[in-house]
Amino acid sequence: MxxxxxxxxxxxxxxxxxxxxxxxxxxxxxxxxxxxxxxAKVCVTQPxxxxxxxxxxxxxxxxxxxxxxxxxxxxxPARCGDGVVDQALAEVCxxxxxxxxxxxxxxxxxxxxxxxxxxxxxxxEQCDDGNRADTDGCQAxxxxARCGDGxxxxxxxEACDNGALNSSAPDACRPxxxxARCGDGVKDLLSGEVCxxxxLxxxxxxxxxxxxxxxCGNGIVDFTVGETCDDANAAARDGCSGCLVEVLRSRxxxxxxxxxxxxxxxxxxxxxxxxxxxxxxxxxxxxxDTWEKDGDNWVQMSPPTSPSSRSEHAMVYDAxxxxxxxxxxxxxxxxxxxxxxEWDGVTWTRLASSSSLARARAVMAYDAVRQRxxxxxxxxxxNTILRDTWxxxxxxxxxxxxxxxxxxxxxxxxxxxxPIRNESVLWLGETSQTFVWNGITWTxxxxxxxxxxxxxxxxxxxxxxxxxxxxxxxxxYTAEWNGTAWTTTATGxxxxxxxxxxxxxxxxxxxxxxxxxxxxxxxxxxxxDNGSWHLPFTPDGPPPERFQAAMATDPVGGGVLLYxxxxxxxVTGLTDTWEWYxxxxxxxxxxxxPGPVPYSSAVYDPVRARMLVLGGFDYLQESQTNAVWxxxxxxxxSQPAMPGPIQGTAAAFDPISQRxxxxxxxxxxxxxxxxxxxxxxxxxxxxxxxxxxxxxAMATDPVRGRIVLYGGRTQTVAQRYVxxxx
Numbered sequence: 089m090x091x092x093x094x095x096x097x098x099x100x101x102x103x104x105x106x107x108x109x110x111x112x113x114x115x116x117x118x119x120x121x122x123x124x125x126x127x128a129k130v131c132v133t134q135p136x137x138x139x140x141x142x143x144x145x146x147x148x149x150x151x152x153x154x155x156x157x158x159x160x161x162x163x164x165p166a167r168c169g170d171g172v173v174d175q176a177l178a179e180v181c182x183x184x185x186x187x188x189x190x191x192x193x194x195x196x197x198x199x200x201x202x203x204x205x206x207x208x209x210x211x212x213e214q215c216d217d218g219n220r221a222d223t224d225g226c227q228a229x230x231x232x233a234r235c236g237d238g239x240x241x242x243x244x245x246e247a248c249d250n251g252a253l254n255s256s257a258p259d260a261c262r263p264x265x266x267x268a269r270c271g272d273g274v275k276d277l278l279s280g281e282v283c284x285x286x287x288l289x290x291x292x293x294x295x296x297x298x299x300x301x302x303x304c305g306n307g308i309v310d311f312t313v314g315e316t317c318d319d320a321n322a323a324a325r326d327g328c329s330g331c332l333v334e335v336l337r338s339r340x341x342x343x344x345x346x347x348x349x350x351x352x353x354x355x356x357x358x359x360x361x362x363x364x365x366x367x368x369x370x371x372x373x374x375x376x377d378t379w380e381k382d383g384d385n386w387v388q389m390s391p392p393t394s395p396s397s398r399s400e401h402a403m404v405y406d407a408x409x410x411x412x413x414x415x416x417x418x419x420x421x422x423x424x425x426x427x428x429x430e431w432d433g434v435t436w437t438r439l440a441s442s443s444s445l446a447r448a449r450a451v452m453a454y455d456a457v458r459q460r461x462x463x464x465x466x467x468x469x470x471n472t473i474l475r476d477t478w479x480x481x482x483x484x485x486x487x488x489x490x491x492x493x494x495x496x497x498x499x500x501x502x503x504x505x506x507p508i509r510n511e512s513v514l515w516l517g518e519t520s521q522t523f524v525w526n527g528i529t530w531t532x533x534x535x536x537x538x539x540x541x542x543x544x545x546x547x548x549x550x551x552x553x554x555x556x557x558x559x560x561x562x563x564x565y566t567a568e569w570n571g572t573a574w575t576t577t578a579t580g581x582x583x584x585x586x587x588x589x590x591x592x593x594x595x596x597x598x599x600x601x602x603x604x605x606x607x608x609x610x611x612x613x614x615x616x617d618n619g620s621w622h623l624p625f626t627p628d629g630p631p632p633e634r635f636q637a638a639m640a641t642d643p644v645g646g647g648v649l650l651y652x653x654x655x656x657x658x659v660t661g662l663t664d665t666w667e668w669y670x671x672x673x674x675x676x677x678x679x680x681x682p683g684p685v686p687y688s689s690a691v692y693d694p695v696r697a698r699m700l701v702l703g704g705f706d707y708l709q710e711s712q713t714n715a716v717w718x719x720x721x722x723x724x725x726s727q728p729a730m731p732g733p734i735q736g737t738a739a740a741f742d743p744i745s746q747r748x749x750x751x752x753x754x755x756x757x758x759x760x761x762x763x764x765x766x767x768x769x770x771x772x773x774x775x776x777x778x779x780x781x782x783x784x785a786m787a788t789d790p791v792r793g794r795i796v797l798y799g800g801r802t803q804t805v806a807q808r809y810v811x812x813x814x
Contacts, residue, residue, distance in 0.1 A: 345612070
């Protein structure tokens with residue numbers, strides 16, 4: 089080890105000797121190369137001193153091709169990393185080192201701040217476009233634009249960006265920076281979606297606009313699944329039942345009908361679906377005729393045997409034995425009767441009964457659970473009013489002994505069986521009391537009843553209530569019993585007594601009665617699905633011959649609407665409005681019409697519940713027209729016109745967008761390929777690739793949710809073309 093130390097010492101001792109021959113001492117412990125001068129604590133060349141002899145410090149200087157700055161009387165070469173910002177080198181910074189990421193780049197060319205237009209190595213910058221703005225592809229923080237950075241970047245087709253809040257939660261901006269939309273599989277409540285099954289198909293439990301789960305009762309009309317209405321309830325007799333429009337029934341009066349009368353009896357044979365009417369009086373004549381009503385037509389029957397003429401008898405249908413049962417009444421001699429008869433659709437058969445039962449104006453109902461006919465009250469030949477209760481099991485009348493029964497004997501009673509609640513409901517007209525028979529006893533329901541008067545009652549299977557028409561002097565009322573309370577409205581036919589009523593196919597039919605206490609009538613009134621009463625109409629005969637008329641189906645009214653056209657002379661323009669209800673045509677008498685506009689088209693808009701007549705050739709103006717008219721069931725009204733005049737067009741209702749679509753037609757001798765859409769009452773033009781044509785046909789396919797177009801003509805040739813669109 090000592091030898092090694094000696095060697096090291098010798099080596100060190102030799103170095104100074106060698107250095108002295110090439111170094112110059114500056115006298116302050118500094119050494120400079122022999123070809124350099126000691127100056128201002130640095131080693132410089134003579135040219136460095138000479139060039140700055142006449143220059144002030146910091147002035148630019150140059151020597152031997154090297155540029156620098158005068159500093160303490162010599163020209164100091166400029167370089168990055170010397171701690172001095174050298175303008176000659178275009179330095180923007182110099183922190184005395186050659187490191188990046190310390191706010192001065194290694195080449196002294198950048199302060200490494202975002203927005204300087206330079207991507208600085210060693211920093212977090214991903215981009216630098218020379219500004220501190222967002223939404224231009226490089227964000228203000230010099231990061232590349234990306235979905236999820238909380239900045240809405242239109243250049244990247246972002247529709248939203250809420251940063252960390254992006255998610256697949258309802259109503260959130262989606263992880264792909266797209267807005268929540270129908271068809272993305274998420275039900276978004278704020279946008280009104282009620283479903284979202286991830287597709288835009290129909291008929292799968294979620295409509296393509298996500299506004300309906302395509303279920304009946306949701307208050308939205310889903311045409312693609314066959315609905316024609318949806319009133320958000322399951323009730324019938326309110327105009328919409330099972331999401332199908334409840335059409336008006338028995339709208340037509342047949343050629344024959346029973347003569348005017350009152351205090352007869354009328355009942356429905358449920359199995360044969362026939363209304364059966366027997367007897368009645370005019371006050372001077374008594375009838376023993378039998379009539380049946382099948383739909384719109386009355387047919388007088390000719391049974392081989394029949395009860396005698398009478399009025400004030402009772403009649404009810406025995407569902408177990410499939411017979412209409414008639415009891416008692418009063419004949420033209422003033423005698424009260426106690427006979428019991430059955431009608432089987434062909435003849436009347438008399439049943440054995442006791443003469444002690446004889447009475448008139450009794451009321452009867454059929455207890456479907458106990459399979460008994462229940463009879464209450466009536467009056468005897470001496471005008472004694474009864475309040476006893478009897479039951480018929482199909483062969484024998486048996487008097488009942490209820491523990492309780494109405495305290496007062498009355499004659500203006502109405503009686504019907506409620507199959508929903510399995511009880512027979514009795515209304516006493518003179519005191520407006522309500523009693524219920526359960527097969528054992530009578531129980532009074534303490535409720536507010538209709539006004540006292542005389543009524544007729546039947547069970548309405550559509551509304552699942554008992555319905556009663558009653559007259560109280562000149563006033564008339566319709567009342568419904570729901571099992572616990574009466575609902576009474578001042579509606580119905582003009583006041584009458586002694587009318588006959590029954591139910592058929594979910595609606596009520598009432599016949600006859602005595603008007604003003606004296607005048608018998610043969611009017612037939614029908615209480616419709618919406619609770620309104622109406623008289624059937626008498627057909628006006630078929631419309632006159634015509635061509636180029638406008639015609640469309642009216643699902644709300646349950647018929648077909650026809651308007652105008654041209655007479656066979658091709659000169660006369662027609663302005664008549666007709667409605668067809670399955671049994672006959674009715675000529676309407678509106679105060680306003682679209683005028684003579686043959687070659688117009690028609691379509692029914694179920695959203696607005698209106699029929700439209702569109703365009704055509706205006707005979708009065710002798711020009712094509714773009715006029716639009718709506719029919720509301722009683723009158724025509726002018727609406728905002730289509731974008732342009734057009735005739736021979738076709739129109740249909742789109743069940744998906746729930747708008748009216750119009751395509752084609754002619755204008756000034758040229759065929760049109762235009763398509764118009766009507767939203768509410770406003771029109772707009774839509775793009776179409778369908779060929780130009782006129783006098784073609786369009787129809788809605790509600791099951792497939794499509795509009796189908798067929799045929800038509802051009803100015804030179806007929807077309808055979810099928811197009812399907814939405």
